[in-house]
Amino acid sequence: MVDSAQVTTLILDTIDEYVKQLPERLVYKRSEETLLFGDAGIFDSIALVGLIVEVEQSIEETFSKSILLADDKAMSQKNSPFRSIRALSDYVFAKLDAA
Numbered sequence: 001m002v003d004s005a006q007v008t009t010l011i012l013d014t015i016d017e018y019v020k021q022l023p024e025r026l027v028y029k030r031s032e033e034t035l036l037f038g039d040a041g042i043f044d045s046i047a048l049v050g051l052i053v054e055v056e057q058s059i060e061e062t063f064s065k066s067i068l069l070a071d072d073k074a075m076s077q078k079n080s081p082f083r084s085i086r087a088l089s090d091y092v093f094a095k096l097d098a099a
Contacts, residue, residue, distance in 0.1 A: 002063055002096050008032060008089040014058045015085070018051050032086035041083075048082060059092065067095045 012030055019026045028034055028042045035041040037048050052069050060066050074081050074091065081091030 002093070004089065004093045007093045007096065008085070010058055010062055011055060011085060011089050011092065014055050015051065018054045022047065032084070032089065034085050036084055036088065037080070037082050052082070055088070055092065059096070063096060065096055065099050067092070067099055069095065 015028075016030070019028070026042060036043055036051070037045070041048075043051060049070070056067065056069055069081070069088075069092065079087065081087050
């Protein structure tokens with residue numbers, strides 16, 4: 001069974017690896033409170049899409065479950081599940097729990 005701490009660690013580790021691949025050096029605070037997108041976010045829209053793909057792949061490799069994060073449910077929420085690391089972690093955990 002997957003717990004929320006495992007999901008958060010996976011996301012943080014995936015972000016660390018993803019940031020290393022970006023053409024420009026990106027420094028960010030490794031915290032659940034870190035904003036991913038928006039005015040104070042660390043990623044622009046294109047980089048965020050790439051991160052979402054990386055997180056989906058990491059989930060499949062680590063937990064042997066395939067989930068789609070950028071779906072209608074995610075896009076229709078009042079508060080985006082992609083706004084912060086904590087929000088993404090909570091969203092991923094809920095999707096894994098439902099899978």
